[in-house]
Structure formats: C-alpha cells, structure tokens
Amino acid sequence: MAAPVGEGSTGEARATPLKSIPLAAWWVLALMTIDYALGMIDRNAVSVLKTTLKAEFGVGDSAYSLLVTAFMVPYAICYILCGRIVDRWGSRGPLTLFVLVWSGATIGAGLSRTFPELVAWRAVLGAAEAGLLPATLYALVNWFPRDRLATVYAIKNPLQTMGAILSPPLIAGLALAYGWRAGFIVPGITGIVFAVLWWFADRSPPQDRATLKAEAAVPRPGFTALIRNPLLWGVLLARLVSDPVWFFFQYWQAGYLQEQMGLSLADVGRILWIPPFLSVLLTFVTAAISDRLIARGWAPAKSRIRIMQATVILSPLIALIPFIDNVTIVMAIFATTYFMAFTWLAMSNILMADLFPKSQVGSAVGIISCVGTIGAAAFNAGVGTVIEGVGYVPVFSVLALVHPVALIIMWRFYSRRFD
Template identity: 40%
Template sequence: MTQATAAPPAAARSARMPAKAWLILGLLMTLLVLNYFDRQTLSILKPVVKTALDFDDRAYSLLTFAFMLPYIVMYVVSGRLIDRFGTRICMTVFAAGWSIANIASGLSHNFAHLAASRAMLGAAEPGAFPVVQRAILNWVPVEHRALAISIATPAGNIGAILAPPLIALLATGIGWRAAFVIPGLVGAAIALAWWFTDTRHAPAARPAAQAAPLPSEAIADRSSSAGALLRDKRFWALAAVRMISDPVWYFYLFWMPGYLQERVGLSLAELGLVGGIPYIAAVVACIVLGRTVDRSTARGHDPIRIQLRIFAFSAALMPFGALITMTSSATIAMIIITVVVAVCQIWFAGFYVVLAGLFPVKVNATAVGLLGAVGASTSLVLNLLAGWILVQFDYVALFAGLAILHPISAVILMVVIGRSRKAGAVQPD
C-alpha cells in the first residue's frame, strides 16, 4: 500500500499553474515536435535523396551513424551545459543548431555535405530533452509537475505523426530540398521565441511559502554535485534500467514500419493511415497517468512510489509483444504495437517524474543527459545487431527477447528505488 506523507498546505493544493508556465510548456512541446519532425525527414525522403545525391544503402547506413554518434556524445555533454549555463541560452543554441543543420541538409549537393549536416543535427538534438526537464522544474509548481512532464515528454510523437504527410506534401509540391529548409526556418523562429520567453528570472518551482519539502526532496538535497549523483546507487539503478529498456523503443521506432509491410502485408498507403495510432495512444496514456500522479501527490502520497506502481503495471503488459509473430492479422498486430509503444512512452515520462523527485534541480539536466546517452548507446548496438539476428533467428527471437526487458527493469526499480523509498518513509531527514 502506498505510504502517505504529510498533506501539503491548502495553498499548495489549490495553486494554479501560472500562465507563463503554460507558455513555456507550449514552446517546449513545439520544439520537441520539430525535433522529431526534423530527424524523420531524411528517412522519409531516402529514395529521392539517394537518387539526387547518388549514394547507396551502405552510404545511407553511414549517415545513420553520423547522426547517432554525436547524438550519444552530446546527450552526456548537454546536461552539464544546461546545469552550467541554464535553459535559456542552451535551448536557443540547440534549437537553432538543429534548424541550421536541417536547412544545410536541404542545401547539400554531395554526400559529404549531407553527412556533415546529419552530424550537426545529431549533436544539437539531444540537448532538448534535458532542457525540458530543467525548464519544467524551473517554471512549473510541484503539484503540477508530473502532468507537465507527461504532456511535454511525448510531444515528440506528434512530430513523428505529422512528418510523413507534411514532408511528402512539401517534397511533391515544392521539391525535396524545401522539405528540409522550410521546417528549418520554422525551427529558427521558434528558437528566437524561446530566447525572449525563457527569462533568467524563472520563479521557484515551489516556493517555500506554498509547500513544505517532500521527503524525496529532503533526501535529494543532501548533496547537489554531479559527483554525488554518480555515487548514488539509485542513479546507477536508473542507468541500468535505461540500458536494458530503451532498446525496445528504438527497435520499434526503426523496424516496425518495415515489419508491418513485409510480414503483415500493409501497403505504404495503409501504413500511412494507421501508423500514427500507437503514438496518439501513447500521448493520451502519458497525460492521463501524469494527471493521476499529480492528484495522488496533492492528497499527500509519495509521487515516486506511485510512479513505481505504474512502472510495474505497465511492464506486466510488455510480454504481449512476443505474440506479434504469431498473428497475420494487421488489427491484432497494431494493437500489440500500440501497447508496446504506449508503455515505452509511459516509462520515458515516468523517468522524468522520478528524477525530479530523487535529485536536486541543479543536477536534473545532467541526470537526464547521462541516462539518455546510456539508453541510446545500447539501442545503437541492438540496431547494428538486429539485421544479423533476423538472418539467423528471424523476428521471433527479437520480439521474445524484447518482451522481457521491461519486466526485468521493473524488478530493478522496485528493489533499489522502492526500498530506498521505504527507508525514507521510516526515517525521513
């Protein structure tokens, strides 16, 4: 049973999210939509760009590597930059950087130029995610924090939903280069809007006059250095979980469109009609569960313990993913994929809620960056090995293996984080 803590004062329970916080949240969501939109452009226009710049599939794999390697490196670096220089300058630089990289991709006239543009895109994009974490902690009161995180985190899915039809429209109507350049110009404009909106004088996420510290924050405030973060076994438990569970998301993101066409029999047009359903379901699920955590927190319950219960329940659904190879029904396959994608996004949003409660604000962006790099690294390895595994064992082995990763991760979370919460409830600082 969830252990209750002292109920927050009435002022904290009734506090509304400030209008400026909603504006910040809206800009964060817009930037995440553009972030995912821009990274999808090349994969959607792959046949056209290959012909225009005269390269083959082996060269295309190098473009993927050119994106992923700096992406992983900058996931580590960006968190520290944000904790050092703040969200205003960092998000402006990151968003302007990936927008310029997208424009440069559209203006490329040979493979080398395109590869350099993809590397720049990979270096700029990962910083958006720790910025989201830190900006929400800066601007959003604690009683609305889980909802804000759950709204912002899956916003990138909207970019994944919008990319195929809009990119195709731009490419066929104006030309493939416009599909890169126009979104890049939009991104540059939003980056400028962020600079003038995210002022340096952000209000405290939860003024002391409004609410007493939660036990999780009292424990977290013992130390606020990056070194202390790396010495905390709870952080390493989260790192192990991201290392284990993140590859599920990246595999479904990169391989499921092909699986649905090659094995289930969907045409490209049919895929375009139903391909966004899992992402829409994921957004709805994240918002509903984020609101649930906020309401429970307002009633005095520990938000992290509630989030751990959500992790455990959702992980129990993941073994259904192993059944996908047993059906030839497109409907059943889409239901299974929707469940898996929704759970992956619930976990991503949940990690931000847990980090916000476990560690001080000043190291949250660093934690997000390090964990993102760990997850992206193991995901890169899986995607490099996936082709060989398919040749040797087909999809059955892959889906069966992926189906148990979240349950294993849930056990780690309950053992390490769950026990630390019990200790904190018995002997709070």
C-alpha cells in the same frame, strides 16, 4: 545521505492549484512542446523515408543502421555535456542554440547529395538534440511547482508527441508532393523560427526566483557525487536495458510496414500517426494517476516507479508482431508498445526531479539518457545485419524481454526504499 527531493512532500494533501500558475509559464510550456515536436519530426524524417532513402542512395538495412547510429552516438555522448551546460547556464540560451543547430543540420540533411553527407548531418542533429530533454525538464522545474510536474508533463505530452503523430503524414506528404528533400528542409526552417520565440519567452521563471536564495545556501554536490549516488543507478541501468525499444520502433516501424506488410509511403503517412496518438491518451491517464497518488500521501518517487512497473505487462505483445499479417492488430501492438516505452521515458525523467535538487536535474537526466541511448545505439547498430540475415523474429523476441528485465532492476534498487 541527504533525502531525495520530493520525499518531504509525502504528506501533502493538496497539489498547487493550476490557476495559480502564471500565464507566462503556460506560454513557455506551449513553446517547449512545439520545439520538442519539431525535434521529433526532424529526428523521424529518416524513419518515415527509410525505404525512399535506401532506394535514393542505393543502400540496404545495414547502411540504414549506420544512419540511425550516426544520430544516436553523438546524441548519447552529448547528453552529459548538454546537461552540464543547462545546469550552468539554464534553459534560455542553451535551448535556443540547440534548436538553431539541429534545425540547420536538418536543412543540411535535405540538401545532401551523397549518403556520407546525410550521415554527417544526422550526427550533428544528434549532438544538438541531446540538449533538448535536459533543457526542457530544467525549464519545467523552474516554471512549475514540483507537485504539479507529472500533470504538467501530461499536458505537455499531447503537443510534444504531436511530432511523432504528425511525422508520418507530414513527411510523407511533403515527399510525395515536392520530393524527399522537402521532408527535411521545411521542418528545419520552421525550427529556426521557434528558436527565436523561445529566446524571448524563457525569462524570469517564478520557481527560479523563489528558490534561488535557498539553493544558493546549500552546498552543491559535485558531478562525481552524483555518479556515485545509488538513487541514480537503478534508473540508469533500467534505461540502459529498456531504451532500445523506444528507438527501434521510432526508426524501423515505417520500413517494417512497407517492406514486410506491403504498405506504400502514402499508406504509412495515412496510418502511422495512430499509435503515438493512442499512447498519448493512455500516458495522460497514468500521469494523472501518479499525481493523484502523491496527493494521497505517496512519495513522488514511489508513484513514478510504480507506474513504470505496472506498464511492463504489455511487453510480451511485441514478440507477436512478426507472426501477424493483420495491419490493424500490428498497429494496436505498436500503440501499446509506444505507451509502455514513452511512460518509462517520461516517468524516469520526472523521477530525476523527485530524487535530486534542481541544480542536478539537468545532469541527472543527461546521464540516464546518455546511458539509455548508448544501449539503444548498440542494439540498432547491429539490428540491420540481423534483419538482413535472419529476419525480424529474433529482433522482436529480444525487444519483448527488455522491459521485464528493467522491471527487475528497478525492483532491486528501489523496492525497500519506497515500499
């Protein structure tokens, strides 16, 4: 079996200087983070407006689970398709199209007159947003050297996570000032503008020019070979188990604060930006540590895996949430959970660039994200019924266990290879 990409760099003592990266690459990075933030805002609109939408359409938590699942199922299914599209045509045209489609779907959601219409538009949104991650990771690999990916990813995270940070105050503010529909329509229109900017920015990336001839000379493994590669399966199974935490907290935390802790929509808009903001600061530190370990001689893949495993110590805190009445403490646990879940997502995606050649990165990211989202969709599809029947205690108890299980999976697949 061929050695994973990145292992050959284990002896590098110094990373590529940031000042040697062209200015155009930083412009592309800025645009991709803004597009990513806009996608997160579009995705999170139903989360912030959960209680409002339930009242508007006269539905309960079971129907809200359907709304969440309507996004997640096509999101999962289209990951692999979008990954293949990105591998074939790159990031410029595909990402432009993806952003245009999901922005249109967000506008459509804001114009919905019935709950089935809202569900349908959310499904279109999920299908289009599936292309965001493979395309942006492909663009990162093309515009930046591999030994700087974690650092660049960390630089991208603050703006990227601005979507999660801005969603509560922005969506709540628009809804309170102009009605809930504005919380969908305004971000959707903004996304169309940035799709046009991306088309003109993502041209002639330096890494693509530098590696085109070399990679053309190497036979491309097929999709079946990628699926059969054991290097993929550890991350794939770990994401299947752990992704429900990330998606649950995205879609249910605002409703939990309003319906279980008595906060208003204005309160949610005022404080719910804090957990993703704090998690960004912590994630930046862990990404810098990962790159520092590589500079000291660690294999890139080993540094990503160890960072992922180290964050699992935070997982048991999730089980305490339904027993705490203090909003500040609950928000602190939300922040640590965001940090842990986001670290797993970010590091596992970077890990694909470490383990596989550029021609397979989009497909690899698409596969693990597809499987992870399937696990999250299955969990979220039934969680509304559980909450209506027995409350939040069993839900948070299960969520506290999934990352430790994922840790065992990662250890089983990679401990011998990278120890």
